[in-house]
Amino acid sequence: MSGIIRKIISTSKAPRPVAPYNQAVQLDNTLYVSGVLGLNKDTMKLVEGGAAAEAREALCSLGHILEEAGSSYDNVVKSTIFLNNIDDFAAVNEVYKEFFTKNHPARSTYQVGKLPLGANVEIEVIAAVGNVTHVTSKI
Template identity: 40%
Template sequence: MPNRAVIKTDKAPAAIGSYSQAVKVDNTIYLSGQIPLVPATMELVSDDFREQAHQVFKNLAAVCDAGNGSLDHIVKLNLYLTDLTNFSIVNEVMEEVFTQPFPARAAVGVKELPKGAQFEAEAIMVI
């Protein structure tokens, strides 16, 4: 059985279902999807897509930090957008919060996300 541990921090939104914020297996950490909730209030940061994208990456960064890593340790991202016309904004925000080489990535258009969010991201991090 691999070495498995749950990663949890109060600096990111608490799980709103039956899942962990992240699970570490050996040197790989699987981060659950983050939506743009402010951890202290568990409410959406705003209706503005750019602000939502920044909050999502801020939340991911907090979980990375709890796992002794950072956004720069992310090797794979899966992005979910309710409106793919915001794809260029995601690219701009990623250039602000990540350094090269950028992680591998997929982006998927979805009908809706929890709590009315416009954006969600999940990740795999290797430390």
């Protein structure tokens, strides 16, 4: 019986976790990225400009974490977006589509009661690591 490798992923290019968790954990070829806030990695404070600005910062940080693991936005299979206010849905979508331009992942978006540090948005993903062949089923 072969062992399964659990690898902790961490990069200084993204904000450090704000609680006892890792930026990401890779289990074989699957990467689980923890929720990312729109934090400036140097100050550990939320960027100014509301939900869209926070989403952009979170997605940039997310990209650094994916890269550290040998993955990419294109390999994300599932994303979850948590919003402080569902009225920010359209603004966050405008930013989101700048980063996910093709082979869009499955996605859920929720309005939640409250996010850490008073954030407007938090984004988590599950991604594949390695070479992925993208195939579209016919509808």
